[in-house]
Amino acid sequence: MIRTRGLTKDFVVSRTETVHAVRGISLDVEPGELVAVLGPNGAGKTTTLRMLTTLIPPTAGTAEVAGHDVVAHPDRVRSAIGYVGQGGAAGASQRVRDEVMTQGEIDGLDRRTARRRADELLEVLDLADQAGRKVESLSGGQRRRLDVAMGLVHTPPLLILDEPSTGLDPHNRANLWDHILRMRTASREPMTIVLTTHYLDEADTFAERVVVVDHGQVIADDTADALKAELAGDRVALRVAPGDAGKLATLAERAPGTRSVAIDGDRVEVRTADGPGATPGLLRAADAAGLAVTRVDVTRPTLDDVFLSLTGRSLRETAVATAPDLSDDEPAGTPTAPATSTRKEVLA
Ligand SMILES: Nc1ncnc2c1ncn2[C@@H]1O[C@H](COP(=O)(O)OP(=O)(O)OP(=O)(O)O)[C@@H](O)[C@H]1O
Ligand SMILES: [Mg+2]
Known part of the structure; x- marks a missing residue:
């Protein structure tokens, strides 16, 4: 489903500064796998996903998604994937239900199916009461849930989710996971899911495979149990x-x-x-x-022990050190998480 070889992205920030965001990632994801990508802030996770979703071109290396080269056939790639970006995709002055339905239609659903899926997702993600409200009136966590609903509205063979659960309270995180897992078992074709998260417990519990990224490179790639047994003990x-x-x-x-x-x-x-x-x-x-x-x-051991044994740093600490204020409906005591950018990322 995904095959990258030496995937690289440099951002030229100024005449004297280049950020080497992704440094030669080679990754294979088979159909039906559920892969969690972990790594501290700035590790290169979002940049990698944005190359896979054709939003930015690689500087070097190759990537094939759903059998199509991301540079040669971006349209084919886009029609095979659902994507929830780290930044929000919803238009501020639109109404919640309309946004999800419109996204469904952009993704190729007929109007009736789009409406049914929109209502189903708004229910699952606890947004039914906000369906008629304008996006700009939503709280941070509600808005994040809307982003996720828009990414899940059609059920593509490959779902790419960049921190889908960041900013969600524990109840909504549990609902989201429940829905993702149900979508997977309900789909006729094997559904492949690649997601990033800073919640290590999520990766540990749900992912069949964990890819750890640091400084733009893959430093570990295996099941959570194997990584823990091999690296931490x-x-x-x-x-x-x-x-x-x-x-x-x-x-x-x-x-x-x-x-x-x-x-x-x-x-x-x-x-x-x-x-x-x-x-x-x-x-x-x-x-x-x-x-x-x-x-x-x-x-x-936890996955944090794995990261600690690989890098000498704690993933938990690196996330906490850079964590901003969370959204307004994030209850106290929930694990801290990094910022979501406000950049608009829409696949259409
Ligand atoms: N458009 C850009 N221009 C310049 N530098 C960028 C750009 N996008 C990302 N970077 C830099 O590339 C590096 C990797 O960023 P990326 O967003 O991929 O990290 P991440 O692993 O997703 O982190 P986080 O957990 O904070 O979301 C960072 O140093 C970041 O500042
Ligand atoms: Mg990111």
């Missing part, structure tokens, strides 16, 4: 009597599957490929050596 923390930590650490180092051992006071922290599998052996070894373990905690 489980953590087994064992607490022993003060003074025994060194002895337990020596035993843990010899245990099968151990990758690293660290001592923190009376806590011994063991990184291992399979935490639940390694724990009984660690406890038996401690017992045989006469060491009393008073507490055991096994934690599985």
Whole structure:
């Protein structure tokens, strides 16, 4: 469905400054895959998606989408994809329902189908009460939901979603995911979905494949479980009597599957490929050596641990550091997310 080779984008900002936004990305996405693209702000995710959706031309390299070259046949590419850009697509003075219907008709639906899909999506995305309102009167989160409705109105073989859930409250995020997954199972042809998100839990739970991008390059590409097992490993923390930590650490180092051992006071922290599998052996070894373990905690790594092990930086921290104020209906305590640009991006 997607095949890129050495895809590159440089932005010449001034005579002395060029931004190397995307540096040679080679990526294959098969029909029916659900791929999440993760990476810190400025990693090159949006730039990559905008090249795939023909909104900007690559500086170098090639990209084929749905079997068509993005430079040679942009129209064919556009008719095969649905796209929700990071910036809003809706016209401010239009009415909500009309915007979704018009988008549906632009995407080739007949008027009746466009109306039915619009009503269905406005219901799913909690916008039914706002259907007759002007877009400019919507809150930030409502407007984001409208963008998503416009991108989903026809059910194309390939959906490209740039931060579809940013700015949505937890209830609407859950509804959106529910709908995306239902759309996928309901469609006759395999539906391919490529999306970016800063919500690591979403990528972890829903994506079958995770592509991590940093500084314009793909630095990891696998299932979330494989990345976690390969790169981060489980953590087994064992607490022993003060003074025994060194002895337990020596035993843990010899245990099968151990990758690293660290001592923190009376806590011994063991990184291992399979935490639940390694724990009984660690406890038996401690017992045989006469060491009393008073507490055991096994934690599985998160995708943030994966990013940390790849780059030495936390994805969570890089997102928080650059996060702006969220939309007005974003409740407190929801994970922070980066800005959405106000640039208008419409595929028509
Ligand atoms: N039109 C442009 N002109 C100049 N530089 C640009 C342009 N668009 C993007 N960039 C730069 O390219 C780099 C990659 O930006 P991009 O929007 O692809 O990042 P991103 O991974 O989508 O980040 P975010 O998580 O913040 O959305 C950034 O340094 C950005 O400032
Ligand atoms: Mg982006």
